[in-house]
Amino acid sequence: MRPAITEALLAVLVCLVVGANGATTAAQHRLAADRGLRLDSSPNDTAADLAAWRAQFEALPPSPWWQRFWPWRQPGLEPQHLVRVAPMRPDGGLAAPAELRLPAAALEAELGAGLAPAVNAADPRDDSFYAYNSSAMTPLVPLWLSWMTDAERMANRSHGLDFAVAWRLSSYVAISYCNVSSIAGWNCTRCGGISADFTPEQVVFDSAWDLLGFVGYSEPLDAIVVAFRGTDSHSIYNWVQNMRTWRTDLALGYPNAPMGALVHGGFFTSYNSSALASNITAGVTALRRRHPGSPVYVSGHSLGGAMATLCALDLRLNLKMPDVRVYTFGSPRVGNLIFAQWFEGVVQVHWRFTHNRDIVPSVPPGYMGFYHVAREVWVVDLLYGHTLVGVCDASGEDMACHNSMCHLGLCSSLADHLLYLSEMYSPHPMGC
Numbered sequence: 001m002r003p004a005i006t007e008a009l010l011a012v013l014v015c016l017v018v019g020a021n022g023a024t025t026a027a028q029h030r031l032a033a034d035r036g037l038r039l040d041s042s043p044n045d046t047a048a049d050l051a052a053w054r055a056q057f058e059a060l061p062p063s064p065w066w067q068r069f070w071p072w073r074q075p076g077l078e079p080q081h082l083v084r085v086a087p088m089r090p091d092g093g094l095a096a097p098a099e100l101r102l103p104a105a106a107l108e109a110e111l112g113a114g115l116a117p118a119v120n121a122a123d124p125r126d127d128s129f130y131a132y133n134s135s136a137m138t139p140l141v142p143l144w145l146s147w148m149t150d151a152e153r154m155a156n157r158s159h160g161l162d163f164a165v166a167w168r169l170s171s172y173v174a175i176s177y178c179n180v181s182s183i184a185g186w187n188c189t190r191c192g193g194i195s196a197d198f199t200p201e202q203v204v205f206d207s208a209w210d211l212l213g214f215v216g217y218s219e220p221l222d223a224i225v226v227a228f229r230g231t232d233s234h235s236i237y238n239w240v241q242n243m244r245t246w247r248t249d250l251a252l253g254y255p256n257a258p259m260g261a262l263v264h265g266g267f268f269t270s271y272n273s274s275a276l277a278s279n280i281t282a283g284v285t286a287l288r289r290r291h292p293g294s295p296v297y298v299s300g301h302s303l304g305g306a307m308a309t310l311c312a313l314d315l316r317l318n319l320k321m322p323d324v325r326v327y328t329f330g331s332p333r334v335g336n337l338i339f340a341q342w343f344e345g346v347v348q349v350h351w352r353f354t355h356n357r358d359i360v361p362s363v364p365p366g367y368m369g370f371y372h373v374a375r376e377v378w379v380v381d382l383l384y385g386h387t388l389v390g391v392c393d394a395s396g397e398d399m400a401c402h403n404s405m406c407h408l409g410l411c412s413s414l415a416d417h418l419l420y421l422s423e424m425y426s427p428h429p430m431g432c
């Protein structure tokens with residue numbers, strides 16, 4: 001009896017492996033040959049791809065599996081509350097409020113973990129206004145963060161990291177959350193100060209896919225800059241929860257990559273099938289003619305971090321750009337370990353910032369085969385306006401960095417996702 005069971009299990013395993021390899025090979029051939037994925041406008045996209053993409057943000061996430069057995073509960077239909085959250089900066093001042101949609105359980109989890117009711121100066125009757133103190137969950141000087149104060153270790157790991165460049169790039173990414181016309185004219189409320197002396201070349205907004213990116217030339221950096229907007233704050237919760245469950249796949253082999261290098265199908269398809277890829281690369285090409293010796297910085301926040309990762313590969317492999325540098329903020333995982341290692345070899349400069357207990361870098365989950373690219377820079381807010389910046393190891397999944405919070409079940413904060421050196425959202429209600 002036991003040999004028969006063993007043979008049956010081996011047969012099933014062989015079928016699964018052969019099926020997976022066949023699907024991967026088919027995807028590689030299709031994507032390598034199908035330049036139709038590089039479309040100029042989204043109306044030509046398949047309705048199925050577009051519908052699946054939008055569903056990640058608009059569909060209510062499913063309830064936990066253990067709640068589905070409760071006869072008095074309707075799974076996935078928990079109402080969501082619209083709240084306004086003003087993140088607290090490390091200096092104690094409040095940033096402009098952002099709007100979030102949260103179910104009652106998620107709102108309750110955030111309360112007591114940095115989120116607290118506050119008075120809305122613009123409308124004192126507003127009972128859905130909260131202030132968020134990101135340092136509330138962080139001990140003053142925790143022992144397990146002491147490695148971040150090791151100057152020698154940080155110096156060895158941070159070779160090539162320019163924090164002033166990161167700060168300036170974060171300001172450009174923050175501008176991607178402003179109105180398209182304000183970005184094109186560079187007259188938004190965020191377009192001054194550290195963001196001044198920037199000339200936009202191309203602003204790309206695909207309304208069907210709800211994706212935005214822009215290309216321009218930065219005089220202070222003497223560089224071409226690409227910046228991608230992230231997920232709208234209203235949709236972050238739905239997107240993250242759906243990425244943790246059935247809307248996540250690791251099925252597409254990246255063209256011209258090593259065998260077994262897989263990426264999230266939704267990220268790859270949305271970048272190539274929307275108006276982003278063709279127009280962003282056209283803008284970079286035009287600027288390269290006028291600034292042939294300038295490096296190209298590619299940056300993005302949240303979902304925009306994933307777009308930036310794929311765009312950097314596009315510029316290096318298809319446009320043969322020799323100097324492409326990547327800075328992302330709160331990026332999700334994009335592909336698997338083989339993809340991450342290959343990416344790090346193709347793009348020589350790549351820094352991935354995480355913040356406190358931000359929930360987005362924890363998705364898609366590692367147990368689904370996803371793996372972060374290196375090198376991570378973890379920004380931790382402490383009490384009394386102090387901030388620690390830790391440069392993590394070269395693995396991409398340093399267990400002493402952001403992952404340390406995830407394994408404790410604490411990387412669950414949406415509010416931590418809103419601040420990454422700059423305000424990474426469209427402020428409510430005035431916009432920017």
